Structure formats: C-alpha cells, structure tokens
Amino acid sequence: MTPSPLAASISSDMLTAFLKVADRLSVSGAADELGLDKSVVSKRVAQLEHKVQATLFSRSTRKVALTPAGEAYVDYARRALGEMLAGEERLRALRSEVSGRIRMTAPVSWGQRVLAKQLPEFLRMHPSIEVELQLVDRMLDIGSERIDVALRWTAHSLQELSAVQIAPVGWLLAASPAYLAAHGVPSVPDDLRGHNCLCYWRESADDVWTLLPCGEAAPGLVAQQVRVGGRYHVDNPEAVAEAALSGLGIALLPDYLCQDELATGRLLRVLPLWTPQTKFGSHITAIGAPERMALARNRLLVGFLRDSRWRA
Known part of the structure; x- marks a missing residue:
C-alpha cells in the first residue's frame, strides 16, 4: 500500500513526543524521559497537530489532558511509530550487511560525462561500501587487475563472464x-x-x-x-x-x-x-567474473546502475 502524503510527512520524532506526553500527561515529564528540552517536545507535538489538523491535548497552567481527538489517535500513533521504527531498523540492518570495496572500470568520456553523476547517490545509499573507479579506454584484464565490475562498450567474446546491459548509447x-x-x-x-x-x-x-x-x-x-x-x-x-x-x-x-x-x-x-x-554497440555493459558479480555489494551496484535513469 502506498503511504499517503500526510503519513509520509509525519516523523517518528513527532509521534514519540506525542506518545510520551500522552503517557505522562506532562510535557515536562516527557521531556525528562526523552532527554530533551521542554520547548523541543512542545514544538514536535505542535508540528504533529498541524499535520493531522487536530488539537490532541487540552492544556492549562496545571495539567495536560488528551482531547477526544487525541484519545482516538493514540492507538494509531503507537502502531504507526512501531512500523516506522521497524522499517528504520531494517534499513540499518541492510546497510550494515553490505560493505566492502568495489573495484570498477569504465570508459573515460562516458565515465566523466554520465557515470560520475550517478555514483555519488549509490554511495549515499550504502555508506559501508567503497568504490574504486578507474576511467580508462583500454581493455583492462579483469582477473589480473582484480576488477569486480567492468563497464564496457561491448560484451562480445565474453562467454566466460557475466554481462548485464546498463545504459543505452546512441x-x-x-x-x-x-x-x-x-x-x-x-x-x-x-x-x-x-x-x-x-x-x-x-x-x-x-x-x-x-x-x-x-x-x-x-x-x-x-x-x-x-x-x-x-x-x-x-x-x-x-x-x-x-x-x-x-x-x-x-x-x-x-x-x-x-x-x-x-x-x-x-x-x-x-x-x-x-x-x-559501430563496433562499440548500442549499450554500456557491466561485465565481471561470475563469482565476483555474485557478491552482494557488486549485485547492489549493478542493480542500481541498471535501474538508473541515464542522461548526460
């Protein structure tokens, strides 16, 4: 199910602040438990109220109480926060599972003009992966040069290697x-x-x-x-x-x-x-030894490049 724009704009910080205040019926108590300033907790609750377009607490100088809207929202907020935290934890686990260095090569002009615009996003997505990129037009020996993924103009005469078409070239x-x-x-x-x-x-x-x-x-x-x-x-x-x-x-x-x-x-x-x-074909192709291309970090890179929207 695709999340609604409203749900996508509500943060786990907002929900956490709301639920802590709801549990303690005290902004000060919630702030102490969270280790935050009272003003920060109040701001996050106010942001949530703005997002859901409802007043969740009635406030007086002496106490805080849930409004009917707040009481109705508590259970939904707990489930939503649980799903968000579980999702964040899963993403952290996935990132931590994939690490290491990828040695790759690509043609000079295509690497400079096109590939260089895509790789920073891949590195942001996978902070435990390193990329070592060689931009050369000569055909490097994949084995002796210890290349994981070679991006080349053509995949001719590569029967012993894995090959995946990456980007069209006209x-x-x-x-x-x-x-x-x-x-x-x-x-x-x-x-x-x-x-x-x-x-x-x-x-x-x-x-x-x-x-x-x-x-x-x-x-x-x-x-x-x-x-x-x-x-x-x-x-x-x-x-x-x-x-x-x-x-x-x-x-x-x-x-x-x-x-x-x-x-x-x-x-x-x-x-x-x-x-x-031309003898260079109509695509840039990712090639590599099957045992290297099967590594998780290399599969992630090839999948990312294959699914990228390529433009110069």
Whole structure:
C-alpha cells in the first residue's frame, strides 16, 4: 500500500513526543524521559497537530489532558511509530550487511560525462561500501587487475563472464554549421567520401562507416558502408567532439557527448535519416567474473546502475 502524503510527512520524532506526553500527561515529564528540552517536545507535538489538523491535548497552567481527538489517535500513533521504527531498523540492518570495496572500470568520456553523476547517490545509499573507479579506454584484464565490475562498450567474446546491459548509447553524425557552410551538407551516405571525417579511431577498420536507414527513412533503403577519409585520427571521443566543434569535419559521436551542442546549434545533425552502426554497440555493459558479480555489494551496484535513469 502506498503511504499517503500526510503519513509520509509525519516523523517518528513527532509521534514519540506525542506518545510520551500522552503517557505522562506532562510535557515536562516527557521531556525528562526523552532527554530533551521542554520547548523541543512542545514544538514536535505542535508540528504533529498541524499535520493531522487536530488539537490532541487540552492544556492549562496545571495539567495536560488528551482531547477526544487525541484519545482516538493514540492507538494509531503507537502502531504507526512501531512500523516506522521497524522499517528504520531494517534499513540499518541492510546497510550494515553490505560493505566492502568495489573495484570498477569504465570508459573515460562516458565515465566523466554520465557515470560520475550517478555514483555519488549509490554511495549515499550504502555508506559501508567503497568504490574504486578507474576511467580508462583500454581493455583492462579483469582477473589480473582484480576488477569486480567492468563497464564496457561491448560484451562480445565474453562467454566466460557475466554481462548485464546498463545504459543505452546512441550514435550519430554531426558537424559545426561553419564546416557545413564551407564544405556542403551530405544528402546520402556516399557523399561522406568527399569530407574530412572524424571518429574514435583505433585501427584502419575504423575508416569504414556502416550506416543503417532509420525507421522514418524512405522505404527500400538498405545499410551502406562507406570508406571515409580524414586528416585527424584520435583515440578519445572527447577530442573527436572538440574537433567537430572547431569546424574540422564531420564526426561520428556517441549521443551523450553532443546533446547540449545539438540543442544549442553549435553542432548540426548530418544524415539524420541514417544511424551509424559501430563496433562499440548500442549499450554500456557491466561485465565481471561470475563469482565476483555474485557478491552482494557488486549485485547492489549493478542493480542500481541498471535501474538508473541515464542522461548526460
């Protein structure tokens, strides 16, 4: 059952103060038992009365008594406080059960732009867990580097490892308005042959781009491969984005690196009816040795990342 907004706004401190005053029929007595100032207890009771929109005590200079509303509320308050304290205790127990250090790795640009925004929340949720994050683009050896969870572009050839898709990554072509004004706007994939093309480059095979027609493209179009050329080869996606912004050419980019630039017009989408297909795939994937991924702290992390709302 989903708690009502009213119930969610009432704290255990308010209920505790109310019940102690109800038991002792004395604000001073309740304050002494709780080890609080009388003014603090009075304030918490007043806050509760405001929340429930009812006067719970009648007060005089000599005594405190429950009103009919207060008498009707006592049993509900005791049950509610018991549930709240039991829930808080269960959460403390869960947090204390899961502890230790998680060694993880992720690609540099995605780790900086996207992952770094999510991990602080995970650490706040689990104060007994430590995270040691390495941002590297090279493929670390999971065994020798003692990596618990590796976040990678692809899960190919990983039959002996556990793999969980974490976050979608889209790919697109983009260039600066100045470059397109000077060199023309491609209308079909084959037009890319005449342009300076930029991509996250590691080997000569990266000079062949595969483009798939989007759903809204004209019927009958099929995937096309184009051998492109360029004067700038770089193994860092951030550097590719910067080169595109400077007007150097048409870039093949992951969407998280250029969303703001596309929204502001600093970059323009090129061949929007076509989607690049890259060897990096369409998702960031969490991989690891099955025995490491089965550890409670690592399962918590992977579950948190899998369920996160990803945005750059």
